[in-house]
Amino acid sequence: AxxxxxxxxxxxxxxxxxxxxxxxxxxxxxxxxxxxxxxxxxxxxxxxxxxxxxxxxxxxxxxxxxxxxxxxxxxxxxxxxxxxxxxxxxxxxxxxxxxxxxxxxxxxxPLFPQAFDSRTTTPIFIIIDECLDEGHLQYLQGSLHAFIDSLPPTTRVGIISYGRTVSVYDFSEGSTASADVLPGGRSPTQEFLKAMINGTGIYLSPVRASLPVAHTIFSSLRPYRQKLPEASRDRCLGTALEVALAIIQGPSAELSHGIIKRPGGNCRILVCAGGPNTYGPGSVPYSFSHPNYSYLEKTAIKWMEHLGHEAQRHNTVVDILCAGTCPIRASVLQPLAKCSGGVLVLHDDFGEAFGVNLQRASSRVAGSHGxxxxxxxxxxxxxxxxxxxxxxxxxxxxxxxxxxxxxxxxxxxxxxxxxxxxxxxxxxxxxxxxxxxxxxxxxxxxxxxxxxxxxxxxxxVDSVSTYLESIQEDVASVLIAKRTLLHAKCASDAVDMRLTIDERVKDIAFKFGSHLSELKLYRLPKELSSLPENLFHLKRGPLLGSIIGHEDERSTLRDIFLNASFDLSLRLLAPRCLMHCEGGTFEELPAYDLAMQSNAAVILDHGTDVFIWLGTELAAQEGRSEAALAACRTLAEELTETRFPAPRILSFKVCLVPS
Ligand SMILES: [Zn+2]
Incomplete structure (x- = not known):
């Protein structure tokens, strides 16, 4: 702790x-x-x-x-x-x-026992993007079917989908799926919401009663029909969230001292999004070249922050799980997740890692009013x-x-x-x-x-070396990295921060290290010898390095890192490298020494990504390579069993370039 x-x-x-x-x-x-x-x-x-x-x-x-x-x-x-x-x-x-x-x-x-399932008391609202192409939708449907099957029978669930309109699914019809549809372009009026909540519709229902209908709803989702590019489709996520929050509050929500007293505790909203919020409240224009873009973006961020605070006031955590290649404009959605106490996570697709994260997001135990x-x-x-x-x-x-x-x-x-x-x-x-x-x-x-x-x-203590010996280098590295990343708000800041890291290491050597007299060089104190290695990885890695594609990815990762526990922070900072040995054991390798043997399999754990590499020689041997790959996958899953967000696990065969 x-x-x-x-x-x-x-x-x-x-x-x-x-x-x-x-x-x-x-x-x-x-x-x-x-x-x-x-x-x-x-x-x-x-x-x-x-x-x-x-x-x-x-x-x-x-x-x-x-x-x-x-x-x-x-x-x-x-x-x-x-x-x-x-x-x-x-x-x-x-x-x-x-x-x-x-x-x-x-x-x-019990406070945080592993066996205790918080989902028995925490209602879950699933909010689904209607603007997906067929390929993405199929993966999402698979993940949603598996997710609803994983929930305890007493968990209350609600389902909303959004595109140009908002569909709120009603479980009062027994086995048939039906939905109330409302326009997405503006916030619903208080009168409308009141009428809806006090009506006969059931929008949150225990899995035990709603499971067959939920499966029917997921199966009935259709791919986006018009011929618009992904980024230009109308998505009224803001309106959908307002409706979900109103239903969660219910008719009997009482306000006392600004805190809602509601039996049963917290609530979760899980957003499954494939693109940005482009329609209705909190939206941004499709195109960056819109004459008013920066003003509208600022307004949207304000609106999302406000909604996030509202959610938090009602004990509701909003997690936004995104997937696909369409930029989701993280700058607008992040404040919503953050202010509500939730997270924004990006995925390549709605498949495996997305499905795992749906389940981990819903089952992670969280307190409130901290x-x-x-x-x-x-x-x-x-x-x-x-x-x-x-x-x-x-x-x-x-x-x-x-x-x-x-x-x-x-x-x-x-x-x-x-x-x-x-x-x-x-x-x-x-x-x-x-x-x-x-x-x-x-x-x-x-x-x-x-x-x-x-x-x-x-x-x-008075003695500098006694002090330096007491420093846990990994902790010091994570603290330095967090302080540095805080200033890396945009991509150009990240470039500046890479230089700052170099300056920091030089300064530490100058102030705490020993002077090599013949040169104008200072050597880092031996007690801090692994610090520069960690910071070297920081500079090259996904947090500050230039290897990541879109700005959304960099800023999302930065947000996860700034809030992450020590273990996950350290993995995001400096990868851990494990080599699969004969006999099924694993050996830890220094991560800078990635010159891999061509007859070995290696796991590289980098926090949100875990890579498994098979050497070419090994890959050529059918039986052996399969066994090594399976062993690596098992270990990778064990290492990241409780990690949230769950990493994507990728396997590669590599041809080594002689160096
Ligand atoms: Zn005192």
Missing amino acids: LSLQLKVLKHKKLVNISSLGFGALVSPGREITPGPQIVERDPHRCQSCGAYANLYCEVLLGSGQWQCVFCKKLNSSGGEYIAPSREAVRRWPELSSLAIDYVLNGTMH LFEIRCSDDILVTQIIGPGKEAPIDARETFKNDSSTCIQMLSVEETQSFAVSMETRCDIKSDYVFFQFAIRFSTVFQVEISRVITIRLPT
């Missing part, structure tokens, strides 16, 4: 060298092993700064008072912590464990946070008179995401330790409110 360096340097000037930086990666939704201690009562918090009592607090045995590690205030525990000895104090979980889950209401349900608070010792300053959240509004926070914490409102709480926290020191540190406390407050899918509190104490 947490990755950071293990020591803090006392000297301000050295800590704050921005090329290397100082920080942590926090995955609030990720399972902790061993699991956190569970406490079913309210936490003791510092009256002054709001920090939580923790294992580093001094406790006065006679009075049960505890001293805050951050502001040093002495707080009452209402006599609770009175104990005969120091050892006896440790029987309170929060005074002995670094990770605690406080259950603030209700009873404890707040992420960071407290640290006075000497430490949080300078930047990158991840799926935004600064929390004042009224979302609890008030303490001297609260100097950094508070982030999380858009969703998921195990596949993380926050990159960058920090600096305000002054040279005098004390032997600094403290960090990360508190994540969220509701589970069962609407149980949890506060997860993690408290860390790091020793401070």
